[in-house]
Amino acid sequence: MSVPADAPILTTKAMREAEAACAIQGTSLSELMELAGAAVADTARRMAAGAPILILCGPGNNGGDGYVAARLLAERGASVRVAALAEPVTDLAKAARAGWSGPIEPLNGRLAPAPLIVDALFGVGSSRPISDELAVILGHFDDRRILAVDVPSGVDSDGGANWTPPLSADVTLALGALKPAHVLLPTAPACGRVLLAPIGISASKAIGTLPKPGTAKPDATAHKFNRGMVLVFAGPMRGAAALSAAAALRAGAGYVVLEGSERAPFSAIIAESDERFGERLNDPRVGAVVIGPGFPAGDELLFDVEAALDSNKALVLDAAAIDAALPRLSETPRNAILTPHEGEFARAFPQLYGSKIDRAKAAAARTQAVVIYKGADTIIAAPDGRVAAAWPGSPWLATAGTGDVLAGACGAMLARGGDAFDAAVAAVGWHIAQAARIGPGLVADDLVRE
């Protein structure tokens, strides 16, 4: 499972707008379909490697892409058959259907399979889950190689509805841009490897996949304070903040202070157990404060979060510190990153609807902070509407303590100065890259070891 890096993600509405803009600029919708069909044909040819191909066409333009691909594959001598669910209903699909001169088989339980199945039944126009009857028919093909056109049929491409597609794809060829369904659960795993066919649509990158992680090499004039100083505030569960502090150092901070703890995980970290938090908050060299890891909710946390908010420092707020800061967050614009997991997000933002992207955007707008909505399908959202999707992340991160490590990495990236969204994106990318390096058997401590 993978998605292209730094690729645009468009909702159905944004996709239709981009299509319309293309038409105004002189590329007609039928030209777009020709380009889409050609990209499907190329990918199918590579996947089939000479074996027969069966294309399943639906009634809309997703089916239209399938008919175009069938024509092009046949012209190039491939062994290709077409089966249709229903007659085409759009003008574009009717024209594409007319260009296919071979037979069209009915899509029913007696349809003979082929080694490669191209799923061109429904794309971004899916308006409801696939019927049980069709799901049973498609179930006969699930041991074949599957290429999904745009999205696997039967997903809500905007990612709001949890419909599960009857056929999981080995490869999904996203047309023009990725769609939320490619990067959100529960549908992302059913997309397999996602490839992007650009087809000439100019897509805004306001919502996109993570960029490739940069190599954050310090410049020649670096010294420890200008690389960023991070203050991590330890709660009663000392291990959590120790992981955050170690991660801040590993992720590139020049100087880390672990406040409220008598023991530091590395000799290079300054541990201070003597209640100097207020004093440290006034230290002009401190570039970012991490608070929340290892802290149960309660008065003590509330008091310290208030102090952190009053300091006007850049903040990373994790776990119970999110709830504690919530009433004051939108008061003044500040560089802040919130790192809720599913349960914490639901508690802090109970009245939000739509896809995980919609909800993360709404939470960022409401708090005027960058939100890293964690999970296997982590979403990073900024108050100005920018979104980055981190799918597929790393499954090895599903273990205790990795969230504390992420909070520390956010502190390091934030302490360098600059934009909180960019810092959050860099931290999530660093976290995933560390996990990929370690792999099986990962424990959170490994993420901060050499």
Ligand SMILES: NC(=O)C1=CN([C@@H]2O[C@H](COP(=O)(O)OP(=O)(O)OC[C@H]3O[C@@H](n4cnc5c(N)ncnc54)[C@H](O)[C@@H]3O)[C@@H](O)[C@H]2O)[C@H](O)CC1
């Ligand atoms: N966006 C682009 O730049 C291009 C996209 N292309 C392809 O067009 C589809 C979207 O096509 P559209 O006609 O809008 O919708 P669909 O083909 O996905 O399906 C609509 C069709 O199907 C019926 N329907 C929907 N869900 C179901 C269901 N569960 N069961 C039965 N019937 C269903 C619905 O009523 C309509 O009749 C996009 O994904 C691309 O593949 C073009 O190639 C041009 C470029």
Ligand SMILES: [K+]
């Ligand atoms: K499809």
